[in-house]
Amino acid sequence: MTDELSYIDFFPYDAPREGQEDMMQTINQVVREGRNICCEAPNGFGKTCVTLAGVLPWVKENEGKVLYCARTHKQLDRVIEELSAIDDGERVVSGVSFRGRRHMCINPFIMENMDSSIPLSEVCGQLKAEHRCPFYERLRGLDPYDFLDKIAISVLSAPQIIKVAKKRKLCPYELAKKLAKVVDVVALSYLYVFDPFIMSTFIPEIETRLSNVILVQDEAHNVPSTALDSASDSLTLGTIRQAMREANKYNDTLGKQFCRGLAKSVLDLSSEMGDNEEMILKPEGIMSAALENSGVEREEQPLAHMEDLGAKIKIGLLKAGKFPRSTIFRVAKFMQRWVSHSDRVDYAFLLKSEIRRSSRRVSLDLHALDPTSVTQPILSMIRGSVAISGTLSPLEAYSEMLGFENSAVRASFRSPFALKNRIGIIVDGVDTSYKSRGQDVYTQMAEHCAAAANATPGNTGIFTTSYHIGRSLLKMGLEKKLEKKLFLEEQGMKSSENDKMINEFKSRATGKGAVLLGVQGGRNSEGGDFPGETMECVVVVGVPYAKPMPRIDALIAYYDRRFNNRGRDYAYVLPAVTRATQAAGRPVRRLNDRGAIVLLDQRFATPYLRRFLPSWLEEVTTVIPNSPEMLSNRISEFFAS
Numbered sequence: 163m164t165d166e167l168s169y170i171d172f173f174p175y176d177a178p179r180e181g182q183e184d185m186m187q188t189i190n191q192v193v194r195e196g197r198n199i200c201c202e203a204p205n206g207f208g209k210t211c212v213t214l215a216g217v218l219p220w221v222k223e224n225e226g227k228v229l230y231c232a233r234t235h236k237q238l239d240r241v242i243e244e245l246s247a248i249d250d251g252e253r254v255v256s257g258v259s260f261r262g263r264r265h266m267c268i269n270p271f272i273m274e275n276m277d278s279s280i281p282l283s284e285v286c287g288q289l290k291a292e293h294r295c296p297f298y299e300r301l302r303g304l305d306p307y308d309f310l311d312k313i314a315i316s317v318l319s320a321p322q323i324i325k326v327a328k329k330r331k332l333c334p335y336e337l338a339k340k341l342a343k344v345v346d347v348v349a350l351s352y353l354y355v356f357d358p359f360i361m362s363t364f365i366p367e368i369e370t371r372l373s374n375v376i377l378v379q380d381e382a383h384n385v386p387s388t389a390l391d392s393a394s395d396s397l398t399l400g401t402i403r404q405a406m407r408e409a410n411k412y413n414d415t416l417g418k419q420f421c422r423g424l425a426k427s428v429l430d431l432s433s434e435m436g437d438n439e440e441m442i443l444k445p446e447g448i449m450s451a452a453l454e455n456s457g458v459e460r461e462e463q464p465l466a467h468m469e470d471l472g473a474k475i476k477i478g479l480l481k482a483g484k485f486p487r488s489t490i491f492r493v494a495k496f497m498q499r500w501v502s503h504s505d506r507v508d509y510a511f512l513l514k515s516e517i518r519r520s521s522r523r524v525s526l527d528l529h530a531l532d533p534t535s536v537t538q539p540i541l542s543m544i545r546g547s548v549a550i551s552g553t554l555s556p557l558e559a560y561s562e563m564l565g566f567e568n569s570a571v572r573a574s575f576r577s578p579f580a581l582k583n584r585i586g587i588i589v590d591g592v593d594t595s596y597k598s599r600g601q602d603v604y605t606q607m608a609e610h611c612a613a614a615a616n617a618t619p620g621n622t623g624i625f626t627t628s629y630h631i632g633r634s635l636l637k638m639g640l641e642k643k644l645e646k647k648l649f650l651e652e653q654g655m656k657s658s659e660n661d662k663m664i665n666e667f668k669s670r671a672t673g674k675g676a677v678l679l680g681v682q683g684g685r686n687s688e689g690g691d692f693p694g695e696t697m698e699c700v701v702v703v704g705v706p707y708a709k710p711m712p713r714i715d716a717l718i719a720y721y722d723r724r725f726n727n728r729g730r731d732y733a734y735v736l737p738a739v740t741r742a743t744q745a746a747g748r749p750v751r752r753l754n755d756r757g758a759i760v761l762l763d764q765r766f767a768t769p770y771l772r773r774f775l776p777s778w779l780e781e782v783t784t785v786i787p788n789s790p791e792m793l794s795n796r797i798s799e800f801f802a803s
């Protein structure tokens with residue numbers, strides 16, 4: 163029997179800090195036992211590196227594979243950086259990170275015609291089947307071991323793969339897939355694992371025995387909502403009308419009649435709905451109404467006919483060198499799924515009307531209600547999973563929603579520096595609940611925000627529950643009260659514009675400092691990295707509860723049945739507190755970062771919400787009265803000390 167490898171051999175830094183060795187050891191043990199674990203550790207703890215060191219011994223001993231899932235490209239690159247540090251050029255471990263085809267494809271036909279309405283996998287699949295992608299053809303026969311030997315690197319990020327592949331005129335995406343077969347760690351988006359369609363094609367392609375796979379779920383608080391999104395679908399009235407025009411173009415009477423009937427049924431049902439409203443539908447009702455309005459008999463099977471026609475249209479377009487779009491196909495597939503799910507109690511069937519960019523958008527929404535119906539089938543096939551996050555409290559709740567068994571390990575690890583480097587303050591006497599909202603409250607809130615920002619030496623982030631509340635703070639003179647420049651995250655801002663603004667915001671940190679006004683759950687409060695002075699204080703304005711809508715009621719009712727009457731906690735309260743604590747964690751990104759966290763809503767002080775605060779925040783948080791002066795003093799004293 164070979165000696166067991168030690169996790170310390172895979173830890174790339176001098177000596178693990180307090181807590182890190184605990185976490186490595188715990189993960190190592192759990193993986194060896196083939197179980198699942200839910201871990202919470204604060205930002206700056208080194209979760210990525212510690213997790214890799216914990217799982218790699220078993221993986222190396224057993225020719226296993228780590229599928230390391232994260233949400234953003236930055237997080238995936240971070241995995242590869244840590245793995246490179248572990249490898250240190252010695253080629254003892256190997257790994258690749260993936261982007262989607264959208265980011266890795268180099269075929270000009272795809273790049274010029276790409277749009278979000280068509281799954282690229284479908285077009286790529288057709289091109290490959292017809293030997294019409296030269297970048298793929300050149301990859302035939304490539305041996306991944308030989309390739310890694312030739313380039314003499316065993317850990318490659320997606321941008322590195324794109325670079326080496328482009329040079330050799332090879333498809334970067336398919337090259338990454340070939341390399342994924344032979345490396346120890348594959349860093350990839352959640353969608354590869356939690357989208358049933360992608361999973362069913364991707365995993366067989368990397369030729370890995372699932373019983374040897376360890377799944378790491380980074381930022382695992384996102385997994386329940388990601389799983390629900392991937393199992394949900396939506397069809398707009400606009401797409402149905404496009405399908406009607408397409409049927410007309412191809413002289414297809416049955417398709418045209420059915421789409422017209424479906425469009426009329428959707429329009430009739432939505433005619434009384436206001437802006438941004440939704441209603442629960444009886445799933446079979448819309449199909450019957452569509453058939454009735456179209457005059458088509460059920461026996462004529464319009465959906466099967468449209469699926470067949472749509473597939474032929476797509477093949478024809480591709481043969482003619484055009485991009486294979488067919489909305490007839492899209493409508494047929496969606497409605498087939500709608501009908502086949504009609505007796506599923508873990509789905510809600512909705513009609514939604516909303517205003518987007520000043521025009522009305524009506525859609526049929528097939529809304530999944532059970533994240534475990536996506537996660538559990540995968541968990542049952544693999545060896546085990548490690549779920550990690552800085553905001554996974556309470557662990558029991560997340561463990562259940564992730565689909566872990568009752569005996570799964572739950573562990574919370576603490577930062578040795580938390581107490582002296584952080585201060586948490588809840589301000590009493592103000593809140594953003596509907597009954598409290600008004601000019602008085604917004605004025606007081608603007609004063610608190612300014613008091614916190616002006617008392618902070620570096621930058622401050624202010625994250626409100628909505629853009630509307632942000633605008634209300636501005637109306638009450640927030641900008642004038644600030645002694646620093648204000649940067650505004652605007653709704654619908656392009657990501658390049660946001661990046662430019664954030665760079666400028668960060669560059670002011672070492673001068674007088676600056677203030678960023680954004681929203682909770684937005685790209686800056688969830689994914690933004692603000693180390694050191696680039697954000698030393700954060701003000702979380704309000705509790706970001708979801709707007710009460712029929713889909714939330716349906717989720718609460720379903721969760722009540724699924725999770726022992728905890729529907730409201732799991733479906734409504736917990737997502738709000740997690741969003742708030744994600745924003746609260748922005749100033750403490752590294753172990754030595756100091757940060758002041760202000761929770762500007764008295765409801766955070768109630769036992770009802772406080773029980774969901776993560777330990778790294780709860781243990782440093784106190785409540786103060788409604789006094790901007792006292793808030794300013796507390797923050798000044800903290801930074802002076």
Ligand code: SF4
Nearest residue numbers: 267269286295298333
């Ligand atoms: S094989 Fe690669 S390059 Fe070719 S179409 Fe597919 S993703 Fe693009």
